[in-house]
Amino acid sequence: MLDFKSRVFLAPMAGITDLPMRSIVSSLGCGTMVSEMVAINSIHYKNPKSYKIADVGSENYPVVVQLLGNEPALFAEVVPFVEELGAHSLDINMGCPVKKITGNNMGSALMKDISLAAKIVSAVVKKSRLNVSVKFRKGWDKNSVNAVEFAKMCEDNGAAYITIHGRTRSDFYSGAADWDIIKEVKNSVKIPVVGNGDVDSHIKAKQMIDYTGVDAVMVGRAALGSPWIIPQIHEYLEHGTLPASLKAQEIKDILFRHIESLIDFYGEKMAVPLSRKYVCWYCKNLYDAKRFRERYNKLDKYEDAVNEINCYFNGIEE
Numbered sequence: 001m002l003d004f005k006s007r008v009f010l011a012p013m014a015g016i017t018d019l020p021m022r023s024i025v026s027s028l029g030c031g032t033m034v035s036e037m038v039a040i041n042s043i044h045y046k047n048p049k050s051y052k053i054a055d056v057g058s059e060n061y062p063v064v065v066q067l068l069g070n071e072p073a074l075f076a077e078v079v080p081f082v083e084e085l086g087a088h089s090l091d092i093n094m095g096c097p098v099k100k101i102t103g104n105n106m107g108s109a110l111m112k113d114i115s116l117a118a119k120i121v122s123a124v125v126k127k128s129r130l131n132v133s134v135k136f137r138k139g140w141d142k143n144s145v146n147a148v149e150f151a152k153m154c155e156d157n158g159a160a161y162i163t164i165h166g167r168t169r170s171d172f173y174s175g176a177a178d179w180d181i182i183k184e185v186k187n188s189v190k191i192p193v194v195g196n197g198d199v200d201s202h203i204k205a206k207q208m209i210d211y212t213g214v215d216a217v218m219v220g221r222a223a224l225g226s227p228w229i230i231p232q233i234h235e236y237l238e239h240g241t242l243p244a245s246l247k248a249q250e251i252k253d254i255l256f257r258h259i260e261s262l263i264d265f266y267g268e269k270m271a272v273p274l275s276r277k278y279v280c281w282y283c284k285n286l287y288d289a290k291r292f293r294e295r296y297n298k299l300d301k302y303e304d305a306v307n308e309i310n311c312y313f314n315g316i317e318e
């Protein structure tokens, strides 16, 4: 059994699923939060930025903290620090496709070295008092699909659950996610399985659960600019409630709360430039957003950002 209130996970997304994003999602309803990946060697070297990512203790909902690295002993060394910072449970990143990461034998490169991956899972499980999970892909490329073997390795080494993204490393994020491999993985282990890849609506979430039998779903890109999708899917799966579409003014309120939270967390100087990508995403389906986005992308001050957002949203007829 998964020990979370929701079987809808907000996917870990570097540079996105930080405290402001998680707090917005959780303020809108139920969902299970995962942090951005945090490199264990940066924790080891006491990098303040990494500590900030792992510091989830002030959040009033459980946060899974995702760790990235490739040295079993170093994982074991940093686990107590990460636990102290308030993680609800720990996840190990074995799916990141980025060259800078795989080139250092981390992320999805670990799918090519299953014995090292096993040592890592075992080291973290032995050291941690928390549940430990692993997030991985279908395999490295289409000629080396090994998700089933990998899932069994995780189970044998004590993982409490696993998350499988139905793409290979070579796929990166393109093409359709392979739900058949997710189903095969689900059928090959007894621990709970979280399915990931292309869940972008309540209907897709239900379809994935029905088709693959997974215990939970994880939603990534569909939550960009639509944080409400996580609680909406939760409500649909648990109670059959159909999601209502949000009015532009409601979107504006959520966007403002998100930006204010970015300011609290990062300070105004960093937050306003950081908010540009969110503004683009929040407006993706709104009327005449192109010119607004172009103007917004040139702003640095919160006061100007507020004016620009108000001006744009107040001009939208509901």
Ligand SMILES: Cc1cc2nc3c(=O)[nH]c(=O)nc-3n(C[C@H](O)[C@H](O)[C@H](O)COP(=O)(O)O)c2cc1C
Binding pocket: 011, 012, 013, 014, 015, 016, 036, 037, 066, 093, 095, 096, 135, 165, 173, 196, 197, 198, 199, 218, 219, 220, 221, 222
């Ligand atoms: C911008 C971005 C950053 C990501 N960062 C991470 C990460 O830090 N850790 C991780 O395990 N996966 C990361 N992912 C992968 C997502 O967690 C997820 O597996 C992927 O987006 C597929 O799900 P989706 O089809 O619902 O988007 C990232 C994806 C995106 C788009």
